[in-house]
Amino acid sequence: MFRRPSKTTVLTLAAMVVLLAFSVWAEHGLDPYIIRILNMWCIYTILVASFNLIYGITGQFSLAHAGLAAIGAYTVSLLTLSPEAKQLSFLLAPPSPLIANVQWPLLPALLLGGVLAALIGFVIGAPALRLHGDYLLIVTLGFSEIIRLILVNLSSVTNGAMGLKGVPYLSSLTWTIGAAIVALTVIRRLITSSYGRALMCIREDEIAAEALGVNLFRHKTIAFVFSSFFVGIAGGLYAEILGTVDPNTFRPALTYAVITMAILGGIRSLTGGAIAAGIYTVMSELLRTVEAPQMIFGWDYPGLPGLRQLFFATMLLLLILFARKGLMGSKEFSWDWLFSRSKSSDSKGSERSHEQ
Amino acid sequence: MTTDLFLQFLVNGIALGALYALIAIGYTIIYGVVQLINAAHGEFFMVAAFLTMWGVLQYQLPWYVSFPISMLIVVGLGLLVDRLAYRPLREQKTSSFIGAVSVSFLLQNLFVVLFTSRAKPFPHPKILDEVLTFGNVALPVVNIFILGVSVILFLMLFFLVTYTDVGRAMRAISKDMEVSQLMGVNPNKIIAFAFILSTFFASVGAFMYCSKFPYVDPFTGVIPGLKAFIGAVIGGIGSIPGAMVGGFLLGMFEIMIVAAFPELTAFRDVFAYVVLILFLLFRPGGIFNVRVREEKV
Numbered sequence: 001m002f003r004r005p006s007k008t009t010v011l012t013l014a015a016m017v018v019l020l021a022f023s024v025w026a027e028h029g030l031d032p033y034i035i036r037i038l039n040m041w042c043i044y045t046i047l048v049a050s051f052n053l054i055y056g057i058t059g060q061f062s063l064a065h066a067g068l069a070a071i072g073a074y075t076v077s078l079l080t081l082s083p084e085a086k087q088l089s090f091l092l093a094p095p096s097p098l099i100a101n102v103q104w105p106l107l108p109a110l111l112l113g114g115v116l117a118a119l120i121g122f123v124i125g126a127p128a129l130r131l132h133g134d135y136l137l138i139v140t141l142g143f144s145e146i147i148r149l150i151l152v153n154l155s156s157v158t159n160g161a162m163g164l165k166g167v168p169y170l171s172s173l174t175w176t177i178g179a180a181i182v183a184l185t186v187i188r189r190l191i192t193s194s195y196g197r198a199l200m201c202i203r204e205d206e207i208a209a210e211a212l213g214v215n216l217f218r219h220k221t222i223a224f225v226f227s228s229f230f231v232g233i234a235g236g237l238y239a240e241i242l243g244t245v246d247p248n249t250f251r252p253a254l255t256y257a258v259i260t261m262a263i264l265g266g267i268r269s270l271t272g273g274a275i276a277a278g279i280y281t282v283m284s285e286l287l288r289t290v291e292a293p294q295m296i297f298g299w300d301y302p303g304l305p306g307l308r309q310l311f312f313a314t315m316l317l318l319l320i321l322f323a324r325k326g327l328m329g330s331k332e333f334s335w336d337w338l339f340s341r342s343k344s345s346d347s348k349g350s351e352r353s354h355e356q
Numbered sequence: 357m358t359t360d361l362f363l364q365f366l367v368n369g370i371a372l373g374a375l376y377a378l379i380a381i382g383y384t385i386i387y388g389v390v391q392l393i394n395a396a397h398g399e400f401f402m403v404a405a406f407l408t409m410w411g412v413l414q415y416q417l418p419w420y421v422s423f424p425i426s427m428l429i430v431v432g433l434g435l436l437v438d439r440l441a442y443r444p445l446r447e448q449k450t451s452s453f454i455g456a457v458s459v460s461f462l463l464q465n466l467f468v469v470l471f472t473s474r475a476k477p478f479p480h481p482k483i484l485d486e487v488l489t490f491g492n493v494a495l496p497v498v499n500i501f502i503l504g505v506s507v508i509l510f511l512m513l514f515f516l517v518t519y520t521d522v523g524r525a526m527r528a529i530s531k532d533m534e535v536s537q538l539m540g541v542n543p544n545k546i547i548a549f550a551f552i553l554s555t556f557f558a559s560v561g562a563f564m565y566c567s568k569f570p571y572v573d574p575f576t577g578v579i580p581g582l583k584a585f586i587g588a589v590i591g592g593i594g595s596i597p598g599a600m601v602g603g604f605l606l607g608m609f610e611i612m613i614v615a616a617f618p619e620l621t622a623f624r625d626v627f628a629y630v631v632l633i634l635f636l637l638f639r640p641g642g643i644f645n646v647r648v649r650e651e652k653v
Binding site for chain 1: 454455473
């Protein structure tokens with residue numbers, strides 16, 4: 001029953017182990033600022049991968065990411081905040097007894113965050129995914145905003161517009177890298193399974209897919225629920241890394257940031273998305289320093305607030321106009337591709353070039 | 357609720373509804389012709405308000421000079437955006453929406469970079485600040501102005517769309533682009549005309565909105581843009597009477613919900629979205645049950 005693992009599988013597993021080992025070392029060996037950037041990179045990678053699943057693979061343009069991430073972020077922070085911290089920080093209304101006295105470790109909190117996001121994803125997706133095109137995007141955007149507005153106004157649970165502060169840092173680089181690896185692996189397995197083929201079939205032609213016996217509603221919902229689950233996890237990690245939850249983070253702008261990364265990487269490529277997430281995170285940090293006012297050789301540089309968003313908006317416009325395939329299109333990074341570049345004559349295994 | 361109080365809310369609801377209707381028309385004209393949700397519409401609105409303010413504050417122009425110049429600039433901007441960003445994407449629906457969103461963010465942040473995000477007072481004719489009183493009902497002059505201008509513009513638009521060649525061509529294109537091309541309609545010209553109309557309505561809406569809520573910053577267009585969009589969808593996006601009725605009802609609804617249930621004020625945006633979603637799920641054609649042109653596969 002035991003199949004000998006192929007060379008690429010071994011390499012992939014080895015790469016995962018190396019990454020995790022690196023994360024354990026990095027937690028103490030690297031500057032906290034660098035660690036924060038790496039953390040954000042992993043979180044964006046998860047967000048982009050889950051967007052790719054629903055848009056790039058299934059062809060359903062949904063704008064619900066920000067709201068679903070908010071569900072994860074609030075769940076995880078409320079579950080991990082200590083009861084005393086809640087009593088202290090809830091200024092608008094005393095914390096509801098439902099959440100006042102709970103304190104969970106990170107893993108169950110994250111999982112519950114993901115499950116709740118998946119549940120809400122189901123509630124949104126079940127009616128919305130019957131719609132097409134513009135209607136789908138308006139409905140998902142509306143749901144995302146409803147989630148945020150309810151969170152802002154539910155002061156006894158979420159502390160309203162003041163957000164939550166002092167979320168304990170239970171996470172670490174190992175957690176975020178681990179979560180990113182799990183998310184990418186699961187989504188990759190889903191895409192290459194028969195479900196994934198059905199999803200791509202839906203993307204290409206819904207009527208043909210239905211005629212071939214693909215249950216449209218079921219498949220779209222499955223993709224959406226999986227996607228929502230990982231968005232919830234990413235949202236939870238986001239809260240852990242930042243230590244605060246501000247409802248303004250989860251405006252539609254967050255969804256558009258994810259779309260920017262997804263298009264930069266290529267909407268059908270998970271590895272492209274991961275690369276794009278890295279580029280986005282690093283660019284964002286570099287531009288932050290350009291935005292901030294500072295003294296340069298005695299010259300009082302006033303800073304250019306808004307420059308970052310201007311840069312990314314321009315980038316998205318140029319990408320959508322001239323480079324809709326992004327960096328990778330629908331190609332994935334693969335070991336075979338790597339080896340075939342180093343030894344160009346060796347074309348063995350090139351048929352499997354889509355294996356990660 | 358007393359009659360006076362009700363009349364008071366009615367006065368405010370009518371003004372807000374007329375404003376939303378005016379802005380919603382901009383969305384619906386574009387959607388009717390090219391099936392594009394022009395996410396940058398609120399930004400055209402903002403640019404018009406911002407430039408009017410800038411002309412007065414920076415160059416000491418009177419508002420009646422500054423506003424027409426700004427309107428011309430915004431109309432030009434609309435044509436430019438259509439030509440450079442929307443026309444190349446006309447065949448791809450999702451891409452053109454993403455293009456519109458990026459134009460929206462681009463304009464917002466361009467203005468933040470150029471002019472900072474600090475809100476500045478909007479210069480408007482002083483007479484609009486007056487308030488007339490009838491018994492216990494206060495009637496701000498700005499509300500009369502809003503209602504008057506809107507009604508005149510609605511009538512003009514109705515005439516334009518119903519009786520002129522260009523209006524007929526616009527309706528033809530929204531029914532069937534290919535056949536109207538065969539009948540000698542140049543779609544790009546008509547689409548450009550639709551953008552002129554849409555940005556014109558955005559500019560007038562901006563002037564009146566900012567006379568009522570007299571502060572401008574680069575994000576001024578977001579909220580009215582969103583509300584008007586919801587209004588347009590509720591009325592039936594693509595239909596001009598739909599946008600008028602939908603925008604008007606939404607403005608009215610917003611004021612009335614605050615009047616009837618003051619404790620639910622914070623949730624009024626939630627209700628607006630819920631109404632939007634219910635419409636899309638159960639009657640996607642909106643109040644006027646608009647059938648959008650079938651997509652050619």
